[in-house]
Amino acid sequence: MLDKLAYISTGLGITSIAASVAAWYTEKSEDAEENAHAERSGIFIGLWPQTFFALAIVLFKLKELGHDKDVKRLLKKLDKKVKEVES
Template identity: 40%
Template sequence: MLNTLNKMGLSSSVMYGMGFASIGASVASWAISRSAEAADIDRADRWGIFVGTWAPTFFALGCAMRLEEQWGPKGTREQMKESRERAREAMPIS
């Protein structure tokens, strides 16, 4: 899935931006629904919560894409093992 999103031209920065935009859209949808609809405030709250649930998804996808951008889709275990070994060598053992 991450490869597909990457092929579509999306990056981790775009996903983070979409997460922040969805927070703003959540507040905006709540405010618009509250003032524009004749329905109860409960409906406005539901709209705000519905749109607000998108933000964690976008942030999680942004984190996953960032890791893939750093490590690459293949060879991740080997690169992480090398990185761990370098960190162990750099840290003095008492």
């Protein structure tokens, strides 16, 4: 479970790099104000990859340390609670 989340987080990091570049270049025009907005959008999206990659590292480390069993146990408890609320 943790490894799947880590791979998803890594994929989101790579995707946000591409999204940052795309936002920067697709929003550019001849208007200086629009160019400034494109740069700010690209920089804002460019701040996301570090967070996703750090999260992936933490999740891989938790998996390595054997905490995957804890996650499965917590998910079972959560499923029980959801079923109690639904009924």
